[in-house]
Amino acid sequence: DVVAAARRATAVAKFSEVQRRVNCIFASKAALWGNEWMDGCSLEVNMARAAPALHRFSRGIGTNEAADAFVVELRGAELCGDLERFAAAVHRALCQLSQLDPSQSPCMTPGRLSQRSWCFSFCRETFFVTTFAPFYPPDHPR
Numbered sequence: 663d664v665v666a667a668a669r670r671a672t673a674v675a676k677f678s679e680v681q682r683r684v685n686c687i688f689a690s691k692a693a694l695w696g697n698e699w700m701d702g703c704s705l706e707v708n709m710a711r712a713a714p715a716l717h718r719f720s721r722g723i724g725t726n727e728a729a730d731a732f733v734v735e736l737r738g739a740e741l742c743g744d745l746e747r748f749a750a751a752v753h754r755a756l757c758q759l760s761q762l763d764p765s766q767s768p769c770m771t772p773g774r775l776s777q778r779s780w781c782f783s784f785c786r787e788t789f790f791v792t793t794f795a796p797f798y799p800p801d802h803p804r
């Protein structure tokens with residue numbers, strides 16, 4: 663079941679530490695879905711594996727199946743070793759998910775990315791994208 667797997671994904675379990683640490687009154691109670699990263703597979707393959715759960719998450723917005731956030735894990739020093747690699751990996755991940763979007767949203771096209779009002783969308787739902795990475799110091803807002 664896509665829903666059950668997304669709710670118990672490793673990305674969700676790992677993110678629970680962030681939920682406990684942040685100074686957000688909503689974080690500790692947030693219902694999360696996420697992806698299950700498969701070591702040995704490319705970022706693109708992992709995003710293709712995440713897309714069905716993100717699609718279901720998007721369809722569930724506003725229903726009793728709704729969750730508060732979808733956590734996408736990117737793993738490995740080659741993707742997350744420093745800010746430059748991480749930024750490139752996040753861009754690749756969002757581009758891959760955008761290509762897999764059944765609604766064919768053009769949100770990751772160069773003309774859109776440079777707009778001040780840019781936001782990521784998937785299945786006609788917009789998403790606030792925030793990032794967390796191991797290279798941020800503990801007192802960093804991320």
